[in-house]
Amino acid sequence: MVPGMSTLSRRDDFRKITVAQGEARVSGDADVVLTTILGSCVACCFYDPVERVGGLNHYLLAAGSDHNPGNLQRYGIHAMEVLINEMLKRGAMRHRLKARIFGGARMHSAFKDIGKSNIDFARTFLRDEKIPLVGEDVGGFSARRVEFRAGLGMARCRTVTGAGPPTVVNTPVAKPTPASEGDVEFF
Secondary structure: OOOOOOOEEEEOOEEEEEOOOOOEEEEOOOOEEEEEEEOOOEEEEEEEOOOOEEEEEEEOEOOOOOOOHHHHHHEHHHHHHHHHHHHHHOOOOHHHOEEEEEEOOOOOOOOOOHHHHHHHHHHHHHHHOOOOEEEEEEOOOOOEEEEEEOOOOEEEEEEOOOOOOOOOOOOOOOOOOOOOOOOOOOO
C-alpha cells in the first residue's frame, strides 16, 4: 500500500476504499470496492483470476524528470510497479495479470493533452510487460468515476456528462485611459 490519505467507507454492504492521486491499493476481498475519480489522470486495474486478487492505481503524469523521491508516486512507471509488487505480495502471478485502464480525458483545450500522454504510457507499459489489456474507457472530455471490485475483477466506470473542454476566448483588454493633467488619484 502506498501511504496517503485514502478514505474507507461502508455502504450497501461494500467497503469502499478511495484511491487518491499517487496511490495504489490491492485487495482480494469480494466486498471491497476500490474507487477513484479521474480527469486527465489514468487509473489501471490489475486482476489475477486464479488468486482472485486485484488492485487499482491512480497516476497524475506519464513521466517526469522530478528527482525528488517523494514525488515519484505521481508518475506512471512508479504507480505501475508499486501496484504490481503489491499484487505479487498477495499471491498474484505476473503472467496471469489482466488489465483495464480508465481516464486520460482532455480537461482543457488550451493545455497540453496530458490525458493522451497518460493513456499512451499505460498502453505501452502493458504491451512491453505482456500484460493483456482487456478493457478501457479512456480519452474524451469528461471526468470519470471508477469503481473496481478487486476480489472479483469487476470494474465500472461512469462519466460526468455535459461538460466539454472549456474553450479559450481571447478578449481584448481595454487600454486604460490616461489621467488628464491636474487630476489626483487616490489608491
